[in-house]
């Protein structure tokens with residue numbers, strides 16, 4: 001990603017999205033058939049979830065996969081223009097397969113013999129001939145056109161007209177259809193299956209948070225180096241000074257440099273948690289990784305997007321020369337804020353989880369690993385006066401990492417407590433959806449505040465670890 005973000009995204013689509021969906025949503029038979037050929041690029045593929053009319057609201061997707069018990073196949077259809085799969089990476093040029101997210105329809109199995117809609121499932125659909133690379137019958141593929149950035153990625157639109165695929169192509173880890181058309185699942189409801197399906201796709205968000213930190217490092221390095229070399233003005237009759245010696249310049253660049261370090265450690269923590277989740281399948285760790293990856297992806301990519309512009313501006317006119325990379329970095333990275341989950345939507349998942357934990361806490365439940373601090377904070381901080389105003393103002397105290405972390409956590413606790421009370425109040429008149437919307441900015445601030453405290457905690461821990469190494 002530090003060299004060419006399009007390349008990172010192409011690789012991400014192939015291995016994390018296409019490969020990840022087959023491995024994580026499929027079962028042994030899929031792994032045996034596809035893994036090696038995905039791995040060695042013999043089977044380039046796509047991840048076809050988003051439609052023209054629905055991106056964030058995945059549960060509202062309209063593509064259908066109807067089971068045909070006579071031929072033992074699924075029939076994939078795009079029922080209207082709004083259901084055309086859109087923005088699909090690797091579709092316009094290279095993909096030979098697509099994991100298509102569609103509503104599973106079982107004829108005659110609904111109430112009164114109506115078709116039963118079993119919700120969103122994932123299917124492997126071949127889209128191009130393995131030998132000739134020609135687009136297969138019933139499939140229409142178009143390029144989504146020139147983009148603001150990432151033009152090394154071939155995003156395409158896919159339409160399906162009665163495309164038949166074998167029953168085996170259903171990625172059946174969370175729900176299966178037998179030869180006689182009977183549906184089985186270890187999970188009892190459509191919502192639980194949907195959550196489990198999306199939960200398996202967190203790897204993409206982990207990857208984006210990770211590479212966004214890489215982009216931030218590149219931009220900040222260019223800007224800091226330039227700021228040291230570039231000289232402008234100075235005291236009368238003396239040599240000009242480096243622009244980094246201006247207080248304003250330090251205020252622009254140094255927080256970004258510090259954040260790049262802090263994010264570096266936070267992302268390492270996220271990757272560790274992700275590998276633990278993959279190894280153990282522990283439910284608590286999985287829930288944690290889901291929320292942590294949403295929060296960090298969202299927070300870091302928004303921060304990096306804003307920072308690239310500040311870095312460009314910090315290099316003056318030379319920052320605008322394409323050769324100095326800020327334009328490319330900014331345009332290629334900008335979409336990190338939207339794909340793999342829009343940042344505003346993801347932050348709401350963080351807020352939702354905090355509220356859930358808050359409720360459980362009051363019902364005597366336990367808190368999951370990342371949220372553990374809330375156990376102390378809700379018990380302790382809320383009963384205490386504000387730690388920022390009530391304690392000393394000495395430099396030692398203000399610079400003490402423990403105090404700083406306390407202050408961050410106190411802020412989250414207050415936000416959590418106050419938004420819970422507001423939601424409860426508005427719920428009575430506005431209902432759940434209306435109350436949530438009335439408090440939306442409050443909820444987003446809560447989510448960001450929580451993520452900042454997680455990042456700070458990881459940073460303090462790393463500083464302690466490395467200063468200990470330096471001393472010993």
Ligand SMILES: Cc1cc2nc3c(=O)[nH]c(=O)nc-3n(C[C@H](O)[C@H](O)[C@H](O)COP(=O)(O)OP(=O)(O)OC[C@H]3O[C@@H](n4cnc5c(N)ncnc54)[C@H](O)[C@@H]3O)c2cc1C
Nearest residue numbers: 047048049050054055056087088089338339340341342344
């Ligand atoms: C270059 C590129 C590559 C992509 N690659 C793929 C791919 O390979 N496969 C794939 O399936 N998809 C892909 N996508 C699609 C991408 O995942 C979606 O664009 C993304 O999920 C956002 O959905 P949307 O575009 O429908 O935005 P919308 O959901 O329509 O969002 C529009 C605006 O509304 C706001 N909004 C929406 N819902 C809420 C809410 N509940 N509360 C508050 N605000 C809200 C959002 O914050 C946003 O600002 C790609 C997109 C691009 C541009």
